[in-house]
Amino acid sequence: MTVAEKPKPESAIKPFDKPAGGLSALASSILCLREQGIIGKGTRTLLRSNQPEGFDCPGCAWPDRNPHSTFEFCENGVKAVAAEATARRVTPEFFAAHTVSELAQWPEHDLEAQGRLTTPMRWHAESDRYQPVCWDEAFALIGRELRALGDPDRALFYTSGRTSNEAAFLYQLFVRQFGSNNLPDCSNMCHEPTSQAMPEQIGVGKGTVTLDDFERTQAIFIFGQNPGSNHPRMLTELRQAARRGCPIVVFNPLRERGLERFVSPQHPLELVRGRGTPLASHYYTLRIGGDLAAVTGLIKAVLEAGAQDEDFIAEHCAGFADLARTVADVSWSTIEQGSGLERAHLEQAAQIYIQSPASIICWGMGITQHPRSVATIQSLVNLLLLRGNMGRPGAGACPVRGHSNVQGDRTMGICERPAPEFLDRLGAEFNFQPPRAPGLDTVGAIQAMADTPGMVFFALGGNFAAATPDTAKTHAALRNCALTVQVSTKLNRSHLVHGRQALILPCLGRTEMDRQANGRQAVTVEDSMSMVHLSAGMNTPASSELLSEPAIIARLAKATLPDSTVDWLGLVENYDRIRERIGRVVEGFDDFNRRVRVPGGFHLRNAARERDWRPVGGRARFKAHAPDPLPAHQSSAAGLLTLTTVRSHDQYNTTIYGMRDRYRGIAGERRVLFISAADLQRLDLPAGTWVDVVSVWHDGERVAPRFLLVEYEIPTGCVAAYFPETNVLVPLDHHEQRSRTPASKAIPVRLRPISAVAP
Ligand SMILES: Nc1nc2c(c(=O)[nH]1)N[C@H]1C(S)=C(S)[C@@H](COP(=O)(O)OP(=O)(O)OC[C@H]3O[C@@H](n4cnc5c(=O)[nH]c(N)nc54)[C@H](O)[C@@H]3O)O[C@H]1N2
Ligand SMILES: Nc1nc2c(c(=O)[nH]1)N[C@H]1C(S)=C(S)[C@@H](COP(=O)(O)OP(=O)(O)OC[C@H]3O[C@@H](n4cnc5c(=O)[nH]c(N)nc54)[C@H](O)[C@@H]3O)O[C@H]1N2
Ligand SMILES: [Mo]
Numbered sequence: 210m211t212v213a214e215k216p217k218p219e220s221a222i223k224p225f226d227k228p229a230g231g232l233s234a235l236a237s238s239i240l241c242l243r244e245q246g247i248i249g250k251g252t253r254t255l256l257r258s259n260q261p262e263g264f265d266c267p268g269c270a271w272p273d274r275n276p277h278s279t280f281e282f283c284e285n286g287v288k289a290v291a292a293e294a295t296a297r298r299v300t301p302e303f304f305a306a307h308t309v310s311e312l313a314q315w316p317e318h319d320l321e322a323q324g325r326l327t328t329p330m331r332w333h334a335e336s337d338r339y340q341p342v343c344w345d346e347a348f349a350l351i352g353r354e355l356r357a358l359g360d361p362d363r364a365l366f367y368t369s370g371r372t373s374n375e376a377a378f379l380y381q382l383f384v385r386q387f388g389s390n391n392l393p394d395c396s397n398m399c400h401e402p403t404s405q406a407m408p409e410q411i412g413v414g415k416g417t418v419t420l421d422d423f424e425r426t427q428a429i430f431i432f433g434q435n436p437g438s439n440h441p442r443m444l445t446e447l448r449q450a451a452r453r454g455c456p457i458v459v460f461n462p463l464r465e466r467g468l469e470r471f472v473s474p475q476h477p478l479e480l481v482r483g484r485g486t487p488l489a490s491h492y493y494t495l496r497i498g499g500d501l502a503a504v505t506g507l508i509k510a511v512l513e514a515g516a517q518d519e520d521f522i523a524e525h526c527a528g529f530a531d532l533a534r535t536v537a538d539v540s541w542s543t544i545e546q547g548s549g550l551e552r553a554h555l556e557q558a559a560q561i562y563i564q565s566p567a568s569i570i571c572w573g574m575g576i577t578q579h580p581r582s583v584a585t586i587q588s589l590v591n592l593l594l595l596r597g598n599m600g601r602p603g604a605g606a607c608p609v610r611g612h613s614n615v616q617g618d619r620t621m622g623i624c625e626r627p628a629p630e631f632l633d634r635l636g637a638e639f640n641f642q643p644p645r646a647p648g649l650d651t652v653g654a655i656q657a658m659a660d661t662p663g664m665v666f667f668a669l670g671g672n673f674a675a676a677t678p679d680t681a682k683t684h685a686a687l688r689n690c691a692l693t694v695q696v697s698t699k700l701n702r703s704h705l706v707h708g709r710q711a712l713i714l715p716c717l718g719r720t721e722m723d724r725q726a727n728g729r730q731a732v733t734v735e736d737s738m739s740m741v742h743l744s745a746g747m748n749t750p751a752s753s754e755l756l757s758e759p760a761i762i763a764r765l766a767k768a769t770l771p772d773s774t775v776d777w778l779g780l781v782e783n784y785d786r787i788r789e790r791i792g793r794v795v796e797g798f799d800d801f802n803r804r805v806r807v808p809g810g811f812h813l814r815n816a817a818r819e820r821d822w823r824p825v826g827g828r829a830r831f832k833a834h835a836p837d838p839l840p841a842h843q844s845s846a847a848g849l850l851t852l853t854t855v856r857s858h859d860q861y862n863t864t865i866y867g868m869r870d871r872y873r874g875i876a877g878e879r880r881v882l883f884i885s886a887a888d889l890q891r892l893d894l895p896a897g898t899w900v901d902v903v904s905v906w907h908d909g910e911r912v913a914p915r916f917l918l919v920e921y922e923i924p925t926g927c928v929a930a931y932f933p934e935t936n937v938l939v940p941l942d943h944h945e946q947r948s949r950t951p952a953s954k955a956i957p958v959r960l961r962p963i964s965a966v967a968p
Contacts, residue, residue: 221877228485229437231472234284246296265744270610270737293718297324304339318865326715327752352768361388369671370612373732376758377621383766390648397651401948402582411817412824417605425603428565433575437467466872502547502836504588510559521597528831535833567603578954584834600820610737617735658686674703675863678939678951721746727783742810842957852956854932883921883929904938
């Protein structure tokens with residue numbers, strides 16, 4: 210056992226007993242600005258985030274309350290902005306000093322910590338190093354390789370959700386003119402089940418509430434979401450709701466501090482007193498994956514109380530009888546067993562729902578990354594429809610998106626299964642025949658690269674090699690490619706796990722000034738509540754060689770499609786020209802340039818919000834689902850545990866800012882496994898033991914070595930650990946049944962103690 214494998218001092222793991230937010234959040238932000246070497250610049254930059262003339266925070270997709278209001282402090286927004294505005298640089302000298310095989314040994318944190326990429330780079334096999342390449346040569350190489358494929362479907366074009374509307378629109382246009390719908394994106398691993406579940410019921414795949422509804426709601430239900438770390442600005446809404454007596458009901462297997470108590474850094478008195486506002490009025494620590502059973506229990510309790518809104522159902526809905534029958538057939542014992550909650554508790558939560566005249570249901574990754582997420586989300590929508598909580602002030606569905614423009618990218622057509630009407634309009638506007646065959650999603654892309662040697666993989670942002678499941682298989686698949694190209698701001702794993710040829714194309718970030726032929730440009734984004742607004746950076750770019758994402762796409766298209774009639778380079782001279790075309794193709798964007806310049810932007814129409822059910826044939830639809838009996842591996846007799854993989858407070862997806870997870874009481878270690886006292890006792894393993902985590906699947910075992918057991922309040926049979934360290938454990942074919950989202954919150958595992966720990 211090496212030194213690195215020794216447990217860190219006991220003191221590093223200590224329950225956090227303070228509220229979320231407050232002075233600890235301020236202190237952590239200052240520390241972060243110092244680490245990035247930008248105390249002065251960072252503060253100036255931050256003051257421009259989420260302001261009318263500034264840039265959209267690259268952190269999360271939570272909307273901004275008021276574009277005219279003062280700066281809203283958000284610790285993790287600070288980290289996201291600081292990570293981009295960092296003073297550190299990855300130069301050609303850096304690449305000259307390290308081979309790729311050497312860099313591949315570095316942890317994620319150390320790669321990202323090197324700072325911003327500055328120069329386009331090409332990997333050379335002889336030296337195993339990245340060396341500078343000029344932009345023209347890079348585009349010519351990609352164009353050549355793409356044209357040489359013969360079949361356009363042998364190329365894959367991934368997108369991560371920071372990409373602006375303008376870049377996303379050009380990108381999907383390019384990919385479709387090239388001849389493919391192979392547009393996998395991070396959404397496939399994220400809210401894909403939401404995007405598939407909701408349209409069948411209410412005709413739209415997006416949330417139906419706005420921030421105004423949070424002011425008026427009488428009850429908020431939060432399933433599988435950790436806003437204290439991942440959407441900290443949401444805590445401001447929860448705090449205001451809690452202070453006016455609105456119940457906040459949480460379903461989450463882990464006790465999350467950020468859902469329990471919050472000190473608002475916006476309120477000096479509260480800061481000084483430090484006690485803060487209690488948030489969750491009711492906290493149900495259900496079993497991992499127990500949500501479908503729990504929601505079925507809530508529906509059953511509403512029906513048993515006869516509390517459904519008969520008038521709304523008669524006027525607006527279809528499928529009620531089927532739902533009522535299905536739920537009546539599910540026994541309370543199945544519900545209790547599946548959810549790990551008692552009937553009395555579910556009835557208590559249902560009473561809150563029944564008594565509230567207007568309720569909002571929020572959900573995050575705790576709901577979407579399971580084998581039956583679509584069924585669970587449709588059950589959440591059933592619950593809303595049951596009492597008319599749709600299209601009424603203070604009520605509705607609130608799926609909380611992740612990446613700051615992941616919703617906008619979908620709106621712009623980044624989708625492997627585009628709607629035929631969208632393709633019709635795209636083809637008419639640009640005078641070509643878009644391909645109609647569905648493309649590959651993320652899981653399909655990995656399988657295709659593994660099966661077919663010589664594909665081309667192009668990524669507009671993100672970190673595909675680290676964010677995806679089944680790490681060993683995914684890495685082998687990427688290495689099987691003829692060419693891998695990464696458009697990135699920071700160094701990451703995906704630059705080091707590459708094809709026979711590889712390019713890194715460094716781009717501007719949100720915080721940076723984007724100058725094109727016609728002057729300074731702004732891009733647009735769409736938040737989780739369908740507000741579309743402008744974003745303009747003002748920092749000097751990290752390097753004079755960076756190109757904007759729209760410029761990269763335009764030059765790529767020019768180099769790849771010599772016969773295209775689109776004036777690619779002309780479009781990026783002035784992004785208004787791109788927006789004009791978007792306005793003619795994408796529904797809801799007419800008069801785009803004018804409407805987006807109104808301060809605060811505009812709200813995209815949401816038919817369900819207006820109780821306009823024409824998109825689903827005139828009526829909102831209940832979709833009946835029954836929970837499975839407890840999966841065999843979840844009975845403790847099988848000796849298996851269910852592992853959920855979550856984010857720490859100190860990371861942005863695969864970007865690891867630091868080793869702290871303050872609200873869960875962890876410092877200095879990321880390889881921790883949260884486990885209940887009862888399971889520790891049952892397995893006869895004391896907290897502080899190091900174990901290998903082994904996932905058990907039909908095709909064999911996968912091992913994530915060396916995790917430290919940490920006692921935590923979590924149901925028995927359930928354990929939790931951070932991603933991406935655990936992605937190695939997620940089998941590629943373990944995914945949501947319909948949407949194929951990796952089931953990274955439902956991994957059957959067993960623990961293998963590492964024998965003697967050296968003293
Ligand atoms: N600072 C920061 N902000 C972020 C991100 C980040 O990494 N860092 N990521 C962004 C992205 S892309 C996304 S998608 C969002 C993610 O934001 P979240 O949806 O909050 O993501 P997670 O941390 O994966 O997990 C959410 C919660 O689900 C709970 N959970 C786990 N399993 C279950 C279950 O079976 N049932 C229920 N009910 N709950 C469960 C976990 O305990 C955790 O509290 O945040 C976005 N914002
Ligand atoms: N086990 C497990 N796996 C998961 C999840 C989980 O909960 N558990 N969550 C899933 C979810 S919800 C998501 S969304 C995915 C995330 O998957 P991705 O979106 O692919 O991953 P990120 O870590 O967000 O990508 C980080 C990289 O993006 C690049 N980047 C940052 N800003 C910009 C920019 O402005 N432009 C460009 N071009 N590049 C930029 C930087 O180089 C950085 O290294 O991971 C998924 N994977
Ligand atoms: Mo996400």
